[in-house]
Amino acid sequence: MVRQAVLYGLALAAVALLLDWLDYSHAMRLHSTEFYVLCIAVLFVALGIWVGHRLTPSPRSAMFVPNAAALQSLGISAREAEVLTLIAAGHSNKVIARQLAISPNTVKTHVSHVFEKLEVASRTQAVDRARSFDILP
Template identity: 55%
Template structure:
């Protein structure tokens, strides 16, 4: 019984494949222009993706390295540098004090010394000057 079912199944599968081949041949004969255009479009799509990937590939940015010479020449301490990076992150004096476990007055002192050393009058000027000197990314 299983052998009979397998033979009929194989015969039906073969007939289905034969019908699909015949339908494909009929389709190719009746619509050759559309098939050629579709193949050409797929080739151009692949070429466009390949060229776009090659032309617009960006190199990963180099890791940031602190300009240690500028830091030492300005006399910026490690704690002042930590405060500077937090200022560049947009933190307020209270947030910096909480983050570094300092009093707000100590943070104000560090900020004032940074302003003197970077010759800045406000936070945005200090950040801009630090970026120009390569102290912060």
Template identity: 45%
Template sequence: MKFNLIVVENTFEVYALLVALLFGGVGIWVGIKLFTKNKQLIVVEGSGTPGLVDEEKIKELGISKREHEVLELIARGHTNQEVAELLFVSPNTVKTHLANIFAKLDVNRRTQAIQRAKDLNILP
């Protein structure tokens, strides 16, 4: 009986509370969906086919291990942002690595770098 009186006397407040709870729940759900990223870990080391990569040529060109990792990920079609996320570095660091790779391979574009790297057998 008392519950009925509370609900009947305070109908607006009860509905307002229910709406507030609903919107709060929806807001939390949307926040979780928007701000949690699906992280994908790609192990670059050892990902190539053994024997097809010319390690001596990599050393001769002066390409660092990290630059080679960036080159492999770019060859797989990843964007600078994706490479940065996968390697846990900033996009500017990826751009710096790419500039170094371009200079060492004497190319101007990503596609040229990938093709030249494949021609030199430094990418599988």
């Protein structure tokens, strides 16, 4: 953590030094104004790319394996996990019932059990909580 703070501090100092040099050389009219605009534009493009790379989460690997320990500790059955996966895909209860060849009332029961076990009140919260436990990709 300290090393990262030192590196960020050095990078910030280097950028500040570069900006001061650009300001000084612009005041002395060493180069045309377009050169300074280009330098600052390149600096901000590089900063934007770096920030975007740091803030964008890396994609998960293609081979996602659900956290079996979390499933077991929460008491989520295999069928409830299937229903949760289909909820995450955005399917309605009727579509889930058709895909799993069960009645819509059974789907409602599974959904209510999943909500209870994850301690949530909505489908969105269930998906978020399941992703936080690495149950869903």
